[in-house]
Amino acid sequence: MGKNIAKSREKLPYWRRILDASLPVDLSYIPIGLACGILLNASGFNVWTTLMVSVMVFSGGAQFLIASLLATSAPMYSVILMMFFLELRYALLGSSLSKYLHGQSLGFTALFAASMNDENYALNYLKFSTDKKFTPKEALHVEHMTLVFWTISNLIGSLIGSAIHIDLTIVHFALTALFLYMIVVQLKNGLIILICILSGFLAAYFMVLTKSTLGLVISTIVASFIGFMAEASIRKFFPNSSLLRHIKNPAGSPEDVDE
Amino acid sequence: MEWNTTQHVWLILGCFCVAFAPRLIPLLFFRTRKIPNWFNEWMRYVPVSLFTALVVKDIFITPDYVVSVVNRAPEMIAAVIVIGIAYWTRSMAISVVLGLCAVFLLALVV
Numbered sequence: 552m553g554k555n556i557a558k559s560r561e562k563l564p565y566w567r568r569i570l571d572a573s574l575p576v577d578l579s580y581i582p583i584g585l586a587c588g589i590l591l592n593a594s595g596f597n598v599w600t601t602l603m604v605s606v607m608v609f610s611g612g613a614q615f616l617i618a619s620l621l622a623t624s625a626p627m628y629s630v631i632l633m634m635f636f637l638e639l640r641y642a643l644l645g646s647s648l649s650k651y652l653h654g655q656s657l658g659f660t661a662l663f664a665a666s667m668n669d670e671n672y673a674l675n676y677l678k679f680s681t682d683k684k685f686t687p688k689e690a691l692h693v694e695h696m697t698l699v700f701w702t703i704s705n706l707i708g709s710l711i712g713s714a715i716h717i718d719l720t721i722v723h724f725a726l727t728a729l730f731l732y733m734i735v736v737q738l739k740n741g742l743i744i745l746i747c748i749l750s751g752f753l754a755a756y757f758m759v760l761t762k763s764t765l766g767l768v769i770s771t772i773v774a775s776f777i778g779f780m781a782e783a784s785i786r787k788f789f790p791n792s793s794l795l796r797h798i799k800n801p802a803g804s805p806e807d808v809d810e
Numbered sequence: 811m812e813w814n815t816t817q818h819v820w821l822i823l824g825c826f827c828v829a830f831a832p833r834l835i836p837l838l839f840f841r842t843r844k845i846p847n848w849f850n851e852w853m854r855y856v857p858v859s860l861f862t863a864l865v866v867k868d869i870f871i872t873p874d875y876v877v878s879v880v881n882r883a884p885e886m887i888a889a890v891i892v893i894g895i896a897y898w899t900r901s902m903a904i905s906v907v908l909g910l911c912a913v914f915l916l917a918l919v920v
Binding site: 574575578579595596597599600603604607608609610613617619621627630631634635638639640641642643644645646647648649650652653654655657660661663664665667669673676677718720721722723724725726727728729730731732733734735736737738743746747748750751753754755758759761762763764766767770771774775776778779782783 | 813815817818819820821822823824825826828829830832833834835836837838839840841842845848849850851852853854855856857858859860861862863864865866867868869870871873874875876877884885888889892893896897900902903905906907909910913914917
């Protein structure tokens with residue numbers, strides 16, 4: 552039966568497969584993009600600058616930050632500096648995808664980097680690590696599909712302006728749920744669960760300490776490095792440790808190609 | 811201070827540069843070089859650490875970067891629901907949609 556499903560998926564047109572792969576992000580971008588467009592409009596952006604920022608920056612968090620900083624009349628260099636710290640984590644996304652994008656052309660790499668963000672990275676990382684046939688070109692098109700949904704939602708938000716009210720904290724939970732899903736599917740053994748908990752505490756600690764999202768970057772580097780070192784030492788000294796034993800998956804997902 | 815459109819355009823160009831550089835540089839660096847094994851093994855822990863950090867930021871960190879659980883009950887309960895749904899269904903779409911419904915309903919009640 553599984554084969555039949557796989558076969559009928561192969562028959563779908565290419566754009567439909569890309570749409571299917573990116574749909575959870577596409578759909579959550581609609582309310583968030585609308586809210587973002589509304590806020591940018593309120594902080595003085597017109598339709599064209601909204602179009603420009605959603606294509607060129609393409610990051611929900613960054614665009615919300617721009618909107619809120621413009622409202623406080625912060626100087627331009629401080630907005631750009633905060634943006635830098637906010638966007639620094641993308642270096643980690645790029646690093647962790649690099650083994651799948653090895654040897655691509657310069658133009659492709661630049662194009663791929665330009666529209667990579669947390670959400671489409673989540674989609675692509677999962678696809679690359681579970682589907683051997685997934686190509687870098689498909690990953691780029693997944694990025695562009697999410698970009699289209701994001702930009703159109705931003706523009707509509709900018710046009711309707713403040714005519715409707717959206718509760719931002721509730722809408723934003725769509726992304727939190729997406730990240731929670733990504734965490735759950737990656738919890739393959741006890742060590743990863745421990746690293747996950749550690750990362751949560753480190754994130755809170757470093758964000759309070761740095762008063763910025765730079766804390767995200769520091770905690771991610773520290774937690775992932777501890778995970779890497781712990782795995783290496785456990786493999787060396789306690790090869791039969793239960794920490795690295797696979798946790799049973801109730802839904803039975805496809806085998807990981809990393810293993 | 812009201813900003814005009816020219817200033818907005820400059821701001822966007824500046825933001826584009828600081829957003830593009832961190833995305834591009836690692837990909838460019840590893841495009842042709844051989845990626846060392848230890849680096850790949852380290853990077854395998856990046857997604858789970860980063861996503862946990864983002865969730866902690868979304869749920870427990872206020873915009874002024876203080877840890878707080880005040881008025882966060884709907885998100886906290888909904889997060890537990892999403893974890894359960896994700897664990898049992900392994901479906902991204904169902905997790906996101908039911909998570910949104912849960913937080914919306916809980917915000918009305920709690």
